[in-house]
Amino acid sequence: MLNSWSSSQLDLHIELGATGGRRSGLESALRAAIRQGRLAAGTLLPSTRGLAQELGLSRGTVSAAYDQLVEEGYLTTRPGSGTTVVEVPPCDPVPARPAPAPTIPRHDLRPGLPDVSAFPTRAWLASTRQVLTHARPEVFGAGDPQGRIELRSALADYLGRTRGVMTTPDRIVITSGYYQGLGLLCGVLAAGGTSTAAVEDPGHNVFRDVVQRAGFTTLALPVDSHGARVEALTQEVGAVFLTPSHQYPTGVPLHPSRRQTLCAWARSTGGLIVEDDYDGEYRYDRQPVGALQSIAPDQVVYCGTASKTLGPALRLAWMVLPHHLVPPVVQAKQKADLYTETLGQLILANLITTHAYDRHTRAARLRYRRRRELLLDRIAAIPRLTPHGVPAGLHTLITLPSDGPTEQQLLTSCARHGLALRGLTELHHDPADRPQGLLIGFAASSEHAYPAALDALFTTLTSDRAGAPASEGAYVSAT
Known part of the structure; x- marks a missing residue:
């Protein structure tokens, strides 16, 4: 007989077993739950009357099982306080090999990471309160694979104002980080017949791996003091992946003449430019270089992320796409994970529209x-x-x-x-x-x-x- 019980105090699955008496079955089930840690020390058990009713046992059977476990040291009973679990060593029949302790550096000087200790907690909480106060019930249902319209609208305004991006909300797709967005885009391009892609050399090896896993033959574009050598692009290249505002890792921007050469190549060949604007908000001596997308919006996919401004844990990024790429990318997003988590999108939208994000x-x-x-x-x-x-x-x-x-x-x-x-x-x-x-x-x-x-x-x-x-x-x- 298998049974389970739940009470006003706690829910716990109890297997009384198919053999043996009801009392011994209850004793064994409670004993196992305590030894396995499912009933923690100090847990107040249901009254004998309540547990008997829920399990369909007699009160005497439950009382006898409790008394036996008190004698064995698993339970303790005090008049007026009920029956509680006593701390006992956990049951671990197979000695576990201790896992190696993770090496945590004392000093974090890794590139590409923001100071997450400066996360705008108060602003995030204020936006969270506003979002939850005014949220309609549908917010807690299934999301839009393209992303919430509130965030896409806020981003269209913000990116135009701060990065010169030319877009409307219908051209923006929200993804769970740039890594996912890049993978979705590469899959769409490969399915559309693109076989050769150009990437910067040196460049981010993790993202280069994403491009190569999509099946592309990769052409390495050397980087010098003027950025990627885009004159090396050929007719066979179907897409080029760049960090034109602040090349990773060398830190140089793409020279204006090379920007023009790159856009001319895209227009003449039908090739696609993928612009990773991973840290475009951070220029310290002057106004940041505008997005490449602003001079060729039909040839450029603009990619941005909140991981460098707020924190990587949020997993919020966006792509501004030429119109013809929006439907296949949205479809790929839906197949990948249905949609990006909704509440984070709404909170970020509120941060942007209230200008807390700018501050x-x-x-x-x-x-x-x-x-x-x-x-x-x-x-x-x-x-x-x-x-x-x-x-x-x-x-x-x-x-x-x-x-x-x-x-x-x-x-x-x-x-x-x-x-x-x-x-x-x-x-x-x-x-x-x-x-x-x-x-x-x-x-x-x-x-x-x-x-x-x-x-x-x-x-x-x-x-x-x-x-x-x-x-x-x-x-x-x-x-």
């Missing part, structure tokens, strides 16, 4: 600018170490001298000193005979932890002869 971004821009300047001051103190990139983004690239120490030696030494950062080599298509370097993020650490992170980094660099003569850099120097 948070401006404050972050000031903090990150100061941090970048501190980093450059420390780099300048080490002879012949040259940083690269314009004053923008969340990281700075430094290339390493050809006569050592090597990138791997420095990464190993940094890890030994509790520092998390990233090397340049893995971002190249072919790491052989390429410049070695370090990508130093200046945003991920909290405000109070950042100075100590810099101290640890430069103690490590100087102790490993990082000031040896530097090789010629291939990228523009930071200013």
Whole structure:
């Protein structure tokens, strides 16, 4: 006989078993629940009368089972207080091998991560209250695969105002992060017959892998002080994936003449430009370079994300698409995960429309600018170490001298000193005979932890002869 009970105090599944007496079955079921941790120490059990009624047993059977477990030390009974569970060692018949403790770096200098300790909690809570106060019941039902119209409308205004993007809400698709959006787009393009794609070299290796997994043959576009060498694009290339406003990882913007060359290539060949504007909000010396999409809206897919402004955990990103790509991308999104979580979309929309998002971004821009300047001051103190990139983004690239120490030696030494950062080599298509370097993020650490992170980094660099003569850099120097 299998049975289960629930009471006003707690719900718990109890299997009385198909063999043996009812009392022994109840004793065994309660004993197992306690040993397995399903009934925690201090849990107040139902009264004997209540449990008997719910399980269809006699009160005497339940009382006898309780008394037996009290004798065995599983339960305790106090007059007027009921019967409660006693703490006992959990049942673990197979000794578990302890899992290795995760290595948590003391100092986080990874590139591309914001300071999540500065998440605008009060603004987020205020927007959450507004959203929930005025939410219609349908908000809690199934969502729209294209994304909530509230967020798409807010983004259309915001992106036009801050990045020069030319769009309407019907051309925007909301995705669960840029990673998902890129995968959806690649699948649509591959299904449409695109077989060759161009990517930056160096470029983000994780996103390059997404492009390659879609089945594309990839053409590597070398990057120099003017950005990607787009003149290398050919008729066979069907799509090109770029970070034109702030190239990852070198930090250089795509030169205006190359922007024009790129757009002319797209118009003449029908090729598609995929613009990853991953940190376009962060330019420190001037107004940010406008989105490439603004000069070729029918040839460019514009991709943005909240992961660099608010935090990666939100999994909110967006694509502004040419009209003909909207239906297949929405269909791909629906097949992938139906839709992106709704409440987060509505809260972000409220943050944008109330300008709390702007205020948070401006404050972050000031903090990150100061941090970048501190980093450059420390780099300048080490002879012949040259940083690269314009004053923008969340990281700075430094290339390493050809006569050592090597990138791997420095990464190993940094890890030994509790520092998390990233090397340049893995971002190249072919790491052989390429410049070695370090990508130093200046945003991920909290405000109070950042100075100590810099101290640890430069103690490590100087102790490993990082000031040896530097090789010629291939990228523009930071200013």
